[in-house]
Amino acid sequence: MIIQAAFRPPFSSARRTACTSALNRSGAKSQLVDRSRRLFDEDFVPTLSSRGGRRELLRNEGVSDRKPSILVRFKGVDEMTREEDGRSGAAEIKRVLVIGAGAAGLAAAVELAREGHDVVVYEKSSEIGGVWNYTPDADSDPLSIDPQRKRVHSSMYASLRTNLPRELMGFLDFPFLAKEGRDKRRYPGYEEVNSYLRDFAEHHDLLSLIEFGVEVENVRLKKAGNGNSASESRDLKWIVRSNRFGKFNHEPQTKEDVFDAVVICNGHYAEPKLINIPGVESWPGFQMHSHNYRVPESFQDKIIVIIGNANSGGDISKELAEVAKEVHVCGRRWPETAQIKQQGNIWLHPLVERACEDGTVKFQDGKSTRADVILHCTGYLYSFPFLDTEGVVTVKDGRIDPLYKHVFVPAFGPTLSFVGLPQKIVPFPLFQAQSKWISKLLSGKVKLPSESTMMSDLKQFYDELEANGITTYNTHTMFKRDQFVYCDWILEQCGAQPLDSWREAIYFSAHANKGTSTNYRDDWKDQDLLDTATKSLVELSERLSLQVK
Template sequence: MAAKKVAIIGGGPSGLTTLKECLDNGLDAVVFEGRNGIGGQWRYEDPGPETDDAVSSIYEGVILNSARDTSCYSDFPIDPAQYPTYFSHRRMLNYLEDYASHFGLGKYIQLNTKVLSCNQLPDGRWTVVHEEKGADQKTSEYDAIFACTGHNSYPSTPDFEGMSSFQGEILHSHVYRRPARFEGKKVALIGFGSSAVDLACELVPVAKEVHMVTRRGGWIIPRYVLGQPVESYDNRIAETLLPGSLSQWVQAKLMDFAIGKHPEVIKPDHKILQASVTVHSNLIEFIKVGKVKVHRAGVKQFTETSLVLINGTELDVDVVICCTGYHMDMPYLPKETYHVKDNPILKSPNTLDLYKLVVSPRFPNLFFIGYVELPGPLFPVAESQARWASGIVTGKVKLPSADEMTRQVKEYQANLTKTMVVSDRHTVNVHFLPYCDSLLADLDANPTFARLLHRLVTSNPFRAFAVLKAVYFGINSPAQYRLFGHGRKPELAAATLTRLAAGTGISEKEKTLMDDDAKS
């Protein structure tokens, strides 16, 4: 029987891990990537000089907000001898290129090939219309499709009264690249997410004034707490066993101890995990010393020379940068494949009506990989989604009925309205461990306490105890999801977990296990 054919749209972090997992499951897979190289958002590009268009939102000074040892795939750890704990976007692209090379993915990737449309055939298969640069359009048929183009490509720019009359410059953070062009200017940033905070801190040394305009404020957490990456405190014990209210309290107290009380001007009404948090080490200091001025109000209108807020404040500025997020859009797919119009629960155009945020109850062979928000790295989550979804295609994972999937979609969305601030930004939020556990349980790959305990009596008890301790008390390494079940690589996983717990570099044994894995 011929292997099922699958099309993967997008050659970024989600598309690469999807390709690798599909190949591991014996599928006939191809990646369509519109640009001239892999990496997706992590492949830096300057906006077009005439159109100002750009696929990538990465700016020159980007440093990862998540730590090295959590920001990797489960079977391809990052070598601490080569990468610092937090590193630049260029190093992340290096990692992705090394990943593709290590597992021999390049020959399955069609670069400079844009997918124009996908439509379902009467028999349930899909047609994909694609066009290689400089060539004619082609139409191919596939048993399943994986959408992996991410949700940071289509900027959401607000439409305020008077914007067209403003004589200064208005841009979206999506096309910001470096601070030098704003030297000596008065700049206002609308928004308080990661981009707004990063850009404000980049602009402080060069701009004449830096203003941040925010209605809700937000929580800022540092990259390091007591000399350790902040993620090291959010281990499996904290994330899966502590009650939510206690976890909120502990994290708030830890932040107060590490960086002091939040300035009242940015302190939000919501609790620390009820909205997307922002990781940065300098903003609070810049606010306290007056380098960044925060205005807790919405925007009313623009004049020719200023930005007027709803509280009456008028900011005389030269530049306004809209750090206002993105539309959830996949123009190559019919909208009804992933979005229910006029969703009665979340009431947002960014709602994805997908079971486990991966598959539509109405289109069980169409998958969406990487369309999530979480306080942590995307890579291991996208990998878990890809393992689960490829398991569906091969029959290893059985989906519930369409009605049951729809019920669970509504239940998830209703729960979001109770646990998160209701906004267009909070429609696909998950927490790393509970979410990945729920996916990989269908492959018997979740590292339950019972399974880890069983290893104490079926293998070297000292090593098994070290692994158990690393899984529950160590940093949340994705390697824990290779200990058991389908796709397991227990020797490599144990070597990675115990090495991270010991705080040492990758050993020759671990490198050998990685090389042997790539050859198998």
């Protein structure tokens, strides 16, 4: 398989015709394309050439227009893994464990149950929602580096609102529409997202599948055949040891069980990532990671240095500026429109060069400031401390290896999978697409390529990443439009319809608005796109007999 110029994956003519016909029937194609083009300058225009979209690479997003962005390659339909003959046969029923009852785990549970699998979900906490569950509690170590610390899963701060509009965030067959008596904002707070997930779980009767207060301690392979290759994956089973924390248990009860397959949905916003700052071990101030940030009051009149200018760094810096004396935000890269200068009591800087014993923090541009606090908004690490594959799967420098299409370990076929690893995405629809693929593979309606083919594909993927200057840490990052191509490809493997084209158009309009407006959550310029999406989602809700208020 060869990646093509401007990252156009090779799809069959029949597939292209079907996509184009569907979009033409909707009558929305030309309107959405024209609207997208009006929202961007000429260097920032995605081109929608079919429903579900084949896209032109955005030239000013940090990757040259001569390079594919994330380089996720896809097979053409003539190389598809779908087994048409298998569709008419009886589905295989598997006993499947889903680890985690956050959004990814809920999506996996629904799709597995739809395929008739025997599903159980282990959730460590007492609630669904995962990272969307706010708690005022935080890790006992503010930097979250002490291995013996009291751990808190959620990274939610009290003021958090989504950075994507609600019409994009919802699952594909359960629209995230505003409801009376709840947060009706287009970019709602975390409580509304958590309420939506509860609605989703209750609608699909998922609570009956979830065992709360169960922490997975170990997942290991139980070999029933002569090997552990994907070709023998029908014989593979997994032994899972868990600790159960009941209401009246002084000590957790340990249990072992065996499953045909394990789907890992434990999220990747609980294990903070820190960057090295020379001299910080002698710096006398207070350090913490944004994982443990909740409210701004304790930072009154402080001088704060924030490391990182992505979503959390941007939100938290603006909130802290209301109470702090000074806020200094450091970023590896700044948009061309953002000059490195003072904005009120917020200063923008390049990265920190070093921290000094006298309390000073020096920046790479030669400037410095005395600081009381260094707040690390530096992202998170993938972590699966319970997974024991005897060295088959490794996690290093942000890469889970080997992983076919960010989901499957080639040696284990569909019996071990991950949902929700890609970053910089619209999460819930992608979770659902991945879960649908996993479910159909386990039921035998879809087949993976051979282990050797998947490993060859993965090697080519890594080679292309390196050749195009994309770091190992960004192996699972999807830059802008790649997620839409990725989701469409997965949905195609399952025989499902591609994403509606308004999704990509709104994604890019929201991204453009975010780059030019400090109040992007409440002031937008794509009302016509929002109207198109809302009409589509309301009609879908009515067809599915979902309650719309």
